[in-house]
Amino acid sequence: EADIYQTPRYLVIGTGKKITLECSQTMGHDKMYWYQQDPGMELHLIHYSYGVNSTEKGDLSSESTVSRIRTEHFPLTLESARPSHTSQYLCATRRGETQYFGPGTRLLVL
Amino acid sequence: DQQVKQNSPSLSVQEGRISILNCDYTNSMFDYFLWYKKYPAEGPTFLISISSIKDKNEDGRFTVFLNKSAKHLSLHIVPSQPGDSAVYFCAASAGYDKIIFGKGTRLHILP
Numbered sequence A: 001e002a003d004i005y006q007t008p009r010y011l012v013i014g015t016g017k018k019i020t021l022e023c024s025q026t027m028g029h030d031k032m033y034w035y036q037q038d039p040g041m042e043l044h045l046i047h048y049s050y051g052v053n054s055t056e057k058g059d060l061s062s063e064s065t066v067s068r069i070r071t072e073h074f075p076l077t078l079e080s081a082r083p084s085h086t087s088q089y090l091c092a093t094r095r096g097e098t099q100y101f102g103p104g105t106r107l108l109v110l
Numbered sequence B: 001d002q003q004v005k006q007n008s009p010s011l012s013v014q015e016g017r018i019s020i021l022n023c024d025y026t027n028s029m030f031d032y033f034l035w036y037k038k039y040p041a042e043g044p045t046f047l048i049s050i051s052s053i054k055d056k057n058e059d060g061r062f063t064v065f066l067n068k069s070a071k072h073l074s075l076h077i078v079p080s081q082p083g084d085s086a087v088y089f090c091a092a093s094a095g096y097d098k099i100i101f102g103k104g105t106r107l108h109i110l111p
Helices: none
Strands: A004-007 A010-013 A019-025 A031-037 A044-051 A054-057 A076-078 A087-095 A098-101 A105-109 B010-014 B019-025 B032-038 B045-051 B056-059 B062-067 B072-077 B086-093 B105-110
Touching: A004 A087, A010 A019, A019 A031, A019 A087, A019 A105, A098 B032, A098 B045, B010 B019, B019 B032, B019 B086, B019 B105, B032 B062, B045 B056, B045 B062, B045 B072, B072 B086
Parallel strands: A010 A105, B010 B105
Antiparallel strands: A004 A019, A019 A076, A031 A044, A031 A087, A044 A054, A087 A098, A087 A105, B019 B072, B032 B045, B032 B086, B056 B062, B062 B072, B086 B105
C-alpha cells in the first residue's frame, strides 16, 4: 500500500541538540513538502522539493535544512534545536493538484 | 495577508444535522480548492476538492460548493456523525503552484 511515513512521531529533546526528522514515501511522487503547524494556526510551508537534488525554502523562514538524494526520502534537520522549534512538522507529497500528508512529528524542545 | 480565510475558529453541530464550514479567498487566480480533515497529533487527510470550472462536487456525505463571484466556498457534511469531530482546513492553489491553507475550523459534533 502506497503511503507516507514520518519518524519519530513524538520527540522530546533538549536545547542545542541536533535532530533529523525522517519522511519517506512509497507513492513515487516527485514533489515533496515540509510544513510546520501550531494549534489553531494555518500550515506554514518551510521547505519543498520538486525531485531528486531539488530543494527550495518555503514561505516561512526556518532554521532547518532538507535534502533530497532519493525520490522516496526527504529528511529535515535542525542543527541546534531551540524551544521556539517546538511544533508539529508535517511531511507531504503531491500528485496533480492534491497533497497527501504523513502522520506528522510532534516536537518538543525543552 | 491571508489569502485563504476560515473566519470561524470553531463550530458545534448536533449529531445527525448538517455541518456547514465556510471559507473565503482573496486570490482570483486560485483555480483548485481542497478540504482536509485533521485529528489531533495526526496529519491532515484529504477529503474532497473542486475545480474552478465547477460549482459543486459531491462525495458521499460531503459536498463542496464554490461561488467564484463571491470568492467563497463551503463544505457541507450531512448527516453529521461523531467521527466528524476534527479540524477542517480549506486550501487553494493556482495551477500547480503552492497550496495555501487556511487556519482551520474545529468542528464539534454534539451527541
